[in-house]
Amino acid sequence: MEPSYFSISSLCNQSLSCLSRPPQLEYTTEWNFEENKIFENSLAEFDLDCPQLFEKIAIRLPRKTIPQIKKHLEDLSNDIEMIDSGLISVPNFNKTSETNEKKSAPAVERKSGKKRRKGVPWTSEEHELFLRGLERFGKGDWRSISRQCVVTKNPTQVASHAQKYFLRLQNSGAQAQQSTLRPSNKTSKEALMSSTAFATATTAVAAASLPAPSVASTSDQFYDSFHSYHCRY
């Protein structure tokens, strides 16, 4: 039985009572990048059991109705479940990776005479799958994450990516911590981003420190990781 990250029915049954919301703009059914980002950030910020979750998100997404937001969350949940259950395959980036390697990642001659392939940047999709794998299998099970989630990367690559990822989280956490001690010229928005990054980073690092696979316990940990990463991209 695969873990369900959130119970849609319980969420949908939550009270729809009145929270103040700005006057509606023109509603759109398409979700653009910015809206998705706001949506993800909101999920990272609010607990999924939070009362009036959808109303709070809707305040941030004036061009979306509450039913649209519910549907979007449901779609996201379905995607995760279908990937987890193997009903749908993870998007295969092998072809593009190969293409990219040929285009921009030629083998590089090393001092030792061996050839070293130039690095292929991780896409946001790959990192999202990595985070889902991390949530599902826990820190350390890079083989499972590679085979079942990030199929475009081998276990060594996944491990390497994870290593730098957690290092980055720690660094950003330390920086954010410093920024709270030593005020800077940052704008309030930037300061907010730093504090958010610190909060999410520390949570993600804490989650990652748990023995595998118990890390896959709460959806907020998943979204903390998800959120902190997407702040970067």
Next chain:
DNA sequence: GCCTTGAGTACTTAGGTACG
């Protein structure tokens, strides 16, 4: 516009550990 430099990131490798 070109060069230098430093930060960021992907990749490699050596050492350690768990398992059959």
Next chain:
DNA sequence: CGTACCTAAGTACTCAAGGC
């Protein structure tokens, strides 16, 4: 004991910023 895997540390590369 051999194999497979993970971790930590180091290496190589890209790119943006700054100086000239």
